[in-house]
Amino acid sequence: MRKILIQLDTDPQPSVFDRVVAVDAGVDELFSYGGVTPENVVGLVHGAIFTRGVPDLKNTAIFIGGSNVAAGELLFKKVQKTFFGPMRVSVMMDSNGSNTTAAAAVLAARKQMPLAGATALVLGGTGPVGHRAAQILAAEGAEIRVASRTRDKAEQTCFAIAEAVSAARVTPFATGTPAELDAACDEVSLIIAAGAAGVELISTERRLNLPSLKVAVDLNAVPPLGIGGVEVMDKAKDRNGVICYGAIGVGGTKMKIHRAAVARLFESNDQVLDTAAIYAIGQSL
Amino acid sequence: MRKILIQLDTDPQPSVFDRVVAVDAGVDELFSYGGVTPENVVGLVHGAIFTRGVPDLKNTAIFIGGSNVAAGELLFKKVQKTFFGPMRVSVMMDSNGSNTTAAAAVLAARKQMPLAGATALVLGGTGPVGHRAAQILAAEGAEIRVASRTRDKAEQTCFAIAEAVSAARVTPFATGTPAELDAACDEVSLIIAAGAAGVELISTERRLNLPSLKVAVDLNAVPPLGIGGVEVMDKAKDRNGVICYGAIGVGGTKMKIHRAAVARLFESNDQVLDTAAIYAIGQSL
Amino acid sequence: MRKILIQLDTDPQPSVFDRVVAVDAGVDELFSYGGVTPENVVGLVHGAIFTRGVPDLKNTAIFIGGSNVAAGELLFKKVQKTFFGPMRVSVMMDSNGSNTTAAAAVLAARKQMPLAGATALVLGGTGPVGHRAAQILAAEGAEIRVASRTRDKAEQTCFAIAEAVSAARVTPFATGTPAELDAACDEVSLIIAAGAAGVELISTERRLNLPSLKVAVDLNAVPPLGIGGVEVMDKAKDRNGVICYGAIGVGGTKMKIHRAAVARLFESNDQVLDTAAIYAIGQSL
Numbered sequence: 084m085r086k087i088l089i090q091l092d093t094d095p096q097p098s099v100f101d102r103v104v105a106v107d108a109g110v111d112e113l114f115s116y117g118g119v120t121p122e123n124v125v126g127l128v129h130g131a132i133f134t135r136g137v138p139d140l141k142n143t144a145i146f147i148g149g150s151n152v153a154a155g156e157l158l159f160k161k162v163q164k165t166f167f168g169p170m171r172v173s174v175m176m177d178s179n180g181s182n183t184t185a186a187a188a189v190l191a192a193r194k195q196m197p198l199a200g201a202t203a204l205v206l207g208g209t210g211p212v213g214h215r216a217a218q219i220l221a222a223e224g225a226e227i228r229v230a231s232r233t234r235d236k237a238e239q240t241c242f243a244i245a246e247a248v249s250a251a252r253v254t255p256f257a258t259g260t261p262a263e264l265d266a267a268c269d270e271v272s273l274i275i276a277a278g279a280a281g282v283e284l285i286s287t288e289r290r291l292n293l294p295s296l297k298v299a300v301d302l303n304a305v306p307p308l309g310i311g312g313v314e315v316m317d318k319a320k321d322r323n324g325v326i327c328y329g330a331i332g333v334g335g336t337k338m339k340i341h342r343a344a345v346a347r348l349f350e351s352n353d354q355v356l357d358t359a360a361i362y363a364i365g366q367s368l
Numbered sequence: 369m370r371k372i373l374i375q376l377d378t379d380p381q382p383s384v385f386d387r388v389v390a391v392d393a394g395v396d397e398l399f400s401y402g403g404v405t406p407e408n409v410v411g412l413v414h415g416a417i418f419t420r421g422v423p424d425l426k427n428t429a430i431f432i433g434g435s436n437v438a439a440g441e442l443l444f445k446k447v448q449k450t451f452f453g454p455m456r457v458s459v460m461m462d463s464n465g466s467n468t469t470a471a472a473a474v475l476a477a478r479k480q481m482p483l484a485g486a487t488a489l490v491l492g493g494t495g496p497v498g499h500r501a502a503q504i505l506a507a508e509g510a511e512i513r514v515a516s517r518t519r520d521k522a523e524q525t526c527f528a529i530a531e532a533v534s535a536a537r538v539t540p541f542a543t544g545t546p547a548e549l550d551a552a553c554d555e556v557s558l559i560i561a562a563g564a565a566g567v568e569l570i571s572t573e574r575r576l577n578l579p580s581l582k583v584a585v586d587l588n589a590v591p592p593l594g595i596g597g598v599e600v601m602d603k604a605k606d607r608n609g610v611i612c613y614g615a616i617g618v619g620g621t622k623m624k625i626h627r628a629a630v631a632r633l634f635e636s637n638d639q640v641l642d643t644a645a646i647y648a649i650g651q652s653l
Numbered sequence: 654m655r656k657i658l659i660q661l662d663t664d665p666q667p668s669v670f671d672r673v674v675a676v677d678a679g680v681d682e683l684f685s686y687g688g689v690t691p692e693n694v695v696g697l698v699h700g701a702i703f704t705r706g707v708p709d710l711k712n713t714a715i716f717i718g719g720s721n722v723a724a725g726e727l728l729f730k731k732v733q734k735t736f737f738g739p740m741r742v743s744v745m746m747d748s749n750g751s752n753t754t755a756a757a758a759v760l761a762a763r764k765q766m767p768l769a770g771a772t773a774l775v776l777g778g779t780g781p782v783g784h785r786a787a788q789i790l791a792a793e794g795a796e797i798r799v800a801s802r803t804r805d806k807a808e809q810t811c812f813a814i815a816e817a818v819s820a821a822r823v824t825p826f827a828t829g830t831p832a833e834l835d836a837a838c839d840e841v842s843l844i845i846a847a848g849a850a851g852v853e854l855i856s857t858e859r860r861l862n863l864p865s866l867k868v869a870v871d872l873n874a875v876p877p878l879g880i881g882g883v884e885v886m887d888k889a890k891d892r893n894g895v896i897c898y899g900a901i902g903v904g905g906t907k908m909k910i911h912r913a914a915v916a917r918l919f920e921s922n923d924q925v926l927d928t929a930a931i932y933a934i935g936q937s938l
Contacts, residue, residue: 084392085391085392087387087388087391089384094696095693096686096688096689096693096696096697098696098700099659099684099696099697099698099699099700099701099704100699100700100703100704101700102657102684102700103657103700103701103704103705103713104704106655106657106682107654107655107704107705112391112398113682114384114387114400115684116381118381119381123380123381126381126383126384126435127381127384128384129384129385130383130384130385130386130387130388131384131388133385134384134385134388134389134392134623135388135392143388150696338704369677370676370677372672372673372676374669397676397683399669399672399685401666403666404666408665408666411664411666411668411669411720412666412669413669414669414670415668415669415670415671415672415673416669416673418670419669419670419673419674419677419908420673420677428673
């Protein structure tokens with residue numbers, strides 16, 4: 084029985100990126116849909132769950148993608164609500180690569196330092212990747228500082244993380260002024276930058292004045308990067324005593340996680356690959 | 369040479385259901401199109417018939433689907449009109465599963481009783497599945513009562529069936545009032561219910577007062593079913609002396625017919641799988 | 654590693670014709686997109702170039718098609734501009750079959766006569782196929798007459814050909830009046846007709862009065878053809894001393910070129926299959 088992946092993309096054109104990865108993950112047949120919404124997804128899910136017997140449903144799975152992560156999350160919920168009893172297929176959500184990228188960023192840091200008890204600053208921490216990286220770090224027992232230009236947005240993300248991870252230690256930080264940024268950086272050993280493309284969030288000068296900093300991960304692929312001095316190809320590159328990773332340096336791990344997660348979908352018909360599950364797959368590689 | 373199925377769907381998104389079945393029927397390559405109309409289909413059909421030599425055209429075929437059965441019928445006609453001479457590929461029409469479901473319903477009844485000469489009532493007989501079930505029964509030599517809320521619509525369906533099946537014995541029945549329903553049910557040995565989801569067409573009480581009734585097939589998957597007392601999983605279930613089938617009880621046969629019909633498309637390049645042909649495939653299983 | 658072809662079509666529905674040819678050319682996975690524009694193509698190209706390592710990128714390629722050749726040319730340029738350094742995949746442009754048809758037409762003539770130094774008239778020479786046929790002939794060293802109803806349009810095409818082929822000898826001809834047509838036909842040994850469907854550009858009578866004419870190729874598939882007396886199935890058919898080809902007579906070679914060009918895409922990741930490259934592939938068959 085051939086392995087079918089149903090790609091549900093919230094963008095008008097289904098992502099080529101996700102399609103190539105699906106092929107390379109060993110999927111036999113790929114059904115790609117663009118413009119998928121919670122309103123038009125129900126019939127597609129019914130087609131997935133009503134066509135093969137329950138013991139065979141592990142050979143059908145759903146992948147949710149697209150550039151709009153919030154839209155992907157709504158779709159992810161709606162797909163799960165459409166299942167009932169054993170009539171379900173495995174489903175993975177990775178809109179804009181958010182889960183696989185966040186997992187790869189945290190795994191890069193984890194190779195270099197213990198995360199439990201570490202103080203970690205996530206810049207751009209309210210965006211989809213930053214939010215997810217902070218959540219994974221919180222689950223690993225790190226003390227998280229979620230940074231955003233305004234404290235309000237950072238606070239909302241902290242509430243969401245505290246809801247997802249019961250023992251989470253998360254604090255919101257505004258980083259709109261230099262003084263606020265000083266406070267956010269004080270005594271951190273890990274910085275992950277997941278801000279908007281082409282915006283420097285921390286200057287090289289400031290970075291060199293953080294004696295506690297051990298690891299810096301920058302997920303921005305378009306220069307200037309978010310952390311001054313880090314380069315996009317950096318992969319465990321020692322820069323003045325700080326181990327640095329750039330977006331491409333983290334990219335190989337991200338791709339491996341993505342492929343492994345797609346392959347995992349076909350091991351049973353009840354996998355729900357969300358942020359935590361995708362990180363767990365990354366850990367097992 | 370790989371077997372290519374071109375799925376032409378009248379809905380905006382091509383059906384996942386039909387795609388999975390096509391894969392499981394052994395199709396090698398599936399080209400899926402949504403939003404197909406008689407206006408935009410000609411170029412697609414030309415692409416099917418002008419790309420391989422005539423002896424190889426049996427490896428390309430067309431499947432017409434979508435939730436709107438009337439739109440599917442128009443497309444089915446237009447596709448056939450676009451062929452010319454030996455420049456043609458096999459084509460199957462099963463919008464909303466109408467042909468495969470009707471065929472499976474009649475085959476279920478046929479297992480339990482002779483159809484020739486039987487008096488059969490089709491409730492919801494003017495809808496796509498009801499109409500097709502009535503037509504197949506008429507071709508089997510049964511005496512058909514096509515039931516609808518108003519006699520007018522039922523009459524139109526009867527005319528259409530009489531045109532399709534020369535020796536058809538079909539009578540329209542209104543079932544808007546209890547007295548009309550009594551008349552429609554009188555002395556029937558088979559009832560097939562193909563009405564709207566969630567509408568009970570015959571109560572349990574009435575059903576128990578039909579001594580001539582031998583088989584009841586209900587194609588409604590959402591309770592309450594169309595025939596009181598029948599359950600969706602019923603498969604040749606004896607209920608007070610009546611053999612009962614529910615929608616899921618008939619579903620296994622429907623899936624087998626659907627897969628066999630898709631496979632049949634690739635035996636030559638001139639198959640036209642309409643209601644009668646799909647029923648004939650069901651009989652041969 | 655599976656060979657992936659990404660079909661970018663400027664029409665709303667991606668061409669079935671191009672999909673079947675891709676399958677028959679040995680492509681393993683076909684990602685088909687309709688409605689592709691220079692505006693929405695960038696993300697699709699990024700998905701092609703950022704998913705596999707550079708040594709593996711030869712297993713991913715792009716095909717540009719659709720009925721609008723000018724739109725396809727814009728897309729072809731935009732796709733190439735999106736590549737950078739080694740981050741590229743091979744790309745082929747054949748909107749409306751223009752390149753493969755023009756190549757096949759010239760190859761048919763080339764079998765029958767030397768092209769270098771020949772005087773060739775291209776009727777409908779400003780359309781996509783005519784323009785390309787004239788350009789290929791110019792590169793082969795023929796003396797080209799680009800014919801159009803008005804001289805202005807023919808002149809523009811000549812300028813474009815002169816820019817593409819440095820040593821091109823091209824002259825614009827108006828063919829709006831019988832006298833103009835007489836002048837255009839005078840002493841030509843090859844005529845290729847690539848005009849609008851169903852329009853006769855040269856009558857049988859006129860053709861029979863061209864003693865210098867050796868080969869006539871008509872690319873019109875709908876009668877009346879562009880050159881009086883030629884028939885659509887003609888394949889090196891001698892008609893009163895002129896070797897004639899019709900659209901279907903040329904079609905076999907066109908299909909072979911199309912399949913070979915698609916296969917060629919996967920030999921390296923830096924092929925750019927434009928008019929000249931596709932003709933070169935045709936020559937090598």
